[in-house]
Amino acid sequence: MTDFDTIIANGLVVNADEQQICDIAIRNGIIVAMGTNLGTAARTIDARGKIVVPGGIDSHVHIAQPSGDGIVMADGFASGTLSAVCGGTTTILPFCLQQKGQSLREVLKDYHAKADGNCHADVSFHLIVTDPTPNVLGQELPALVEEGYTSFKVFMTYEGMRLYDDEILATMDCARETGALMMVHCENEDAIRYLIGKHEDQARLEPKYHATTRPQVVEREATHRAISLAEVVDVPVVIVHVSNGPAMLEIRAAKARGRAVVGETCPQYLMLTADDLDMAEWEGAKFVCSPPPRDAESQIACWEGIETGVFDLFSSDHCPFRYDDPHGKLSPDGKRSFRWIPNGIPGVETRLPILFSEGVAKGRIDLQRFVALSSTNHAKLYGLYPRKGVIAVGSDADIVIWDADKSGPILQTGLHHGADYTPYEGLHINGWPVLSMLRGSVVMEDGEPTGATLIGKHLARDRSPLVDVARLLNDSPG
Ligand code: URP
Ligand code: ZN
Ligand code: ZN
Secondary structure (H helix, E strand, O other), X not given: OOOEEEEEEEEXXXXXXXXXXXXXXXXXXXXXXXXXXXXXXXXXXXXXXXXXXXXXXXXXXXXXXXXXXXXXXXXXXXXXXXXHHHOOEEEEEEEEEOOOOOOHHHHHHHHHHHHOOOOOOEEOOEEEOOOOOHHHHHHHHHHHHHOOOOEEEEEOOOOOOOOOHHHHHHHHHHHHHHOOEEEEEOOOHHHHHHHHHHHHHOOOOOOOHHHHOOOHHHHHHHHHHHXXXXXXXXXXXXXXXXXXXXXXXXXXXXXXXXXXXXXXXXXXXXXXXXXXXXXXXXHHHHHOOOOOOOOHHHHHHHHHHHHHXXXXXXXXXXXXXXXXXXXXXXXXXXXXXXXHXXXXXXXXXXXXXXXXXXXXXXXXXXXXXXXXXXXXXXXHHOXXXXXXXXXXXOOEOOEEEEEEEEEEEXXXXXXXXXXXXXXXXXXXXXXXXXXXXXXXXXXXXXOEEXXXXXXXXXXXXXXXXXXXXXXXXXXXXX
């Protein structure tokens, strides 16, 4: 009989606010002690010389999302979550996308049917509202927020899915009343459609024109508008997947005015540019995502946003499609025009190695900021803290061990997602995760799945503390 199930010994344990060399004792999936000379365990993992961090949380992921027109997403929940844990992420927040005319209950039922019992990581759903009917806003969302679906995203772009400003305001008002957190995809759909029309008139149809029809200004304008709309109804807002300096500066300015605005950026905006969309033989399709990757100056601006705290979230926006596949990027329509190439790239497995290598190893951020950006801030913002996002007594034993000395390239052959390519093929990485543990079970070791059964489960979330603070201020008399 041992004292604990597992002890992780001798590692440098890093949280967002402190770091120390110590042991971690785990029983029944929970961290029960931290320190030295803790006792005996069925398994002791020696982490000497390694970095021990809270399991990564990726709060922006698309999995098994219906796309229409014969397009099929490359990951279901099994492959998407396997890919996540192999890249050091133990919790993901995927979106449940409402189709026009669909009730949110129906959407959630469909997604739960796909996810439940099929996950290697824990999951917790956001909702994407595309049809804010009186029933959705007045009945469904209030009930679902109570049940732990405490965040929703709206699109300002994508034909058939974008909301008009009055609909965004009504959805934001619902968020204010129910205490949910709003996430907004900021691109000006009317300007994009106008530019697409002009490109089509001139037969400019190659993948690279995805970028020129979605220039920085359409993102900057929409970011300004989303922040302004949030101010009209006085709600906090998360600006997702920010790609460039001017949009970043809108968030910085809003924060300086005292607005509760949170910025998120993603690996593609640090590592890719619009030139990647200009590859021969339609290969640029591999890099089509929205907003599109920009240029070297934008990459520098996004790093500045990370380093200066304008961006609190570093997410993947994992949205995988196979490339060489009639149901993916090279669908019959996708081969004809950039307009029909499915938007999105894979990245749930490469997100943290890229942040570690380009951020920590290159001295742009320290380990504690790495933990904040990769895990703690997501847990705090989306109502999972302190159950997730921290190595502390009482928290879930979601723990990842990193080897800063392990180096090598990202290769598609080494990844576990369902896509047939990675946009980062050959990118050299210094520092890889070597062990992932979900609630006490080792799910990845030496970069490979351990074969642990599908233990991931869906998590109901608390309301965001950001919203609660805003509600408190609003509710206080006088
Ligand atoms: O191109 C992207 N980002 N696809 C995913 C959907 C979204 O807008 O986040
Ligand atoms: Zn989006
Ligand atoms: Zn997305």
